[in-house]
Amino acid sequence: MQANPLGRSSLAQTAVVSLLTLAAVAACGLALAYWTWTWFAPRPEPRAEVVAAETGGSSDFTARLMAFGLTNALGQQVVVDNRGGHGI
16 A cells, blocks of 8 residues: 555545635636626626627627627617727
């Protein structure tokens, strides 16, 4: 039987790994909750959706459809900001 370099039992190692995994999952959950709260929190100014294409193209049309749906879903105005020449 090989000696454990940390001097801990297998049960203690399992407990440490479980606690670290739980802490990582909790941190990800808190980050997701914070991001969701900041996105859906009401703002006085309209939200901008930046499109890296010229006005009138298919990307612009799709972005305007999405902005319309987001405006209805959020109850807050979402505007499309076309910035042509800033290719992805």
